[in-house]
Amino acid sequence: MLSLIEASGLTRREFGQQVGLDESKMSKSLSGARRFSSVDLARIADLCKVTVDWLITGEEPPLALAARTTGGNAGIALTAAKRYSTLRTDMAALGYPQPWQTSSQGLGQGGYAEQGRSLARGALTRVNETGRSIAAGDLVTLVEEVFGVDVALVELGMGFDGLAASSEHVKLIVLATSHVPARQRFTLAHELGHLLAGDDQDIHLDRDVYDKAQSKDPSEMRANAFASAFLMPEDLLRAAVGSTGLAEHAFATLACDLMVTPSALAYRLLHLRLIDAGACDRYKAITAARAASMAARGDEFAQRVTQASTPRPPGILVRDTYAAYEAGAATLRPYANLLGVDVDELRQALESELGTPDTP
Secondary structure: OHHHHHHHOOOHHHHHHHOOOOHHHHHHHHHOOOOOOHHHHHHHHHHHOOOHHHHHHOOOOHHHHHHHHOOHHHHHHHHHHHHHHHHHHHHHHOOOOOOOOOOOOOOOOOOHHHHHHHHHHHHHHHHHHOOOOOOOOOHHHHHHHHHOOEEEEEOOOOOOOEEEEEOOOOEEEEEEOOOOHHHHHHHHHHHHHHHHHOOOOEEEEEOOOOOOOHHHOHHHHHHHHHHHHHHOOHHHHHHHHOOOOOOHHHHHHHHHHHOOOHHHHHHHHHHOOOOOHHHHHHHHOOOHHHHHHHOOOHHHHHHHHHHHOOOEOOHHHHHHHHHHHHOOOOOOHHHHHHHOOOHHHHHHHHHHHHOOOOOO
């Protein structure tokens, strides 16, 4: 603790004032005569940009190390992941653990691709049990609410699709904002596949989920197979094709319904032998924008582009940081930081709202 105070450039008295401890309490806590409370630790962790766990154990997690030593767009992603992971770990220490749902399906038998498809079947069963559909609504919100994963959208620039971070208290996906919503959607499913499979505990980076060289890696093969089967369920595709086949307009409508690229859908249909190679070649040449136009879904497509291009903090984490503040277990600062607003302005806004009389 003393090294943190020295690194802050503050005196002990100033440091104590920053974390809400008077000089007497600060002195007793440093000497061991008084224990730092959970709120004290949360405030110190927030001020010093470390985790509560680090304050207690002194161990730096691999994600923090990677964030310090990696540059470029991957470095930006790792820095964001460290920030969210730090806060999630602190929330767990304060009694707000992440509601992560582990996979009960297991990897199953067979090769890596079949393992991915097996995981997808289990994941789709869970989605259906909650009354949701993979073809309806916002996939980011669905993944958060059904699987308990923290999902963030961050401006990363070109050349980096996303990452998955996993630890005892953290299951996090960081996605790059994108003007290609179907690619972002596939990346989200791909990273979820990594988490459900338990791949590369700590950090898994995906600079390009469509990289053919990367797809030769067994865990990438499994994650890609998971994403394909999860986003384009076999039973749904077979029902759509039926006994009459799939005309071009119906194909475009299906791509819009599932929010996938026409090329991904064409390859999936070919793999299931629902279309032949000639139809696959024709359909995969259709762009996502063209498919939206053919299906008269241009406005919907534009909305998806806007949504995919907008940064977003993890929804569950936002909920938990406010709950911790409301319960008096944490300050308002973590919640304000997640929202990207000034803490004093937010406090004033909240107090003003609470003081507003009901409108008749």
